[in-house]
Amino acid sequence: MTQADWQPTAAPHVLRARALLLMRIRRFFAEVGVTEVETPVLSNAATTDPSLQSLRTALSGAGHAPQPLWL
Numbered sequence: 001m002t003q004a005d006w007q008p009t010a011a012p013h014v015l016r017a018r019a020l021l022l023m024r025i026r027r028f029f030a031e032v033g034v035t036e037v038e039t040p041v042l043s044n045a046a047t048t049d050p051s052l053q054s055l056r057t058a059l060s061g062a063g064h065a066p067q068p069l070w071l
Contacts, residue, residue, distance in 0.1 A: 043067040 008015075024038065042057070044067065058066035 040071045042071065044069055 010018075029036065042059070055071040057069050057071070059069055060066040
């Protein structure tokens, strides 16, 4: 398969239903005063801003040592 052959697998009615659901969820939270934000991704590189060093977490999996990550 080439990139030119790629087709989405979701049916158009499913995509419309998903969009409607997301719209209704966002409207509800907007009406009650909740602000939607974009959450940052986790990175294996720490930030250079000392005030953000506390945004450290760790990811661990079966048989692996915890890997430190930062927002």
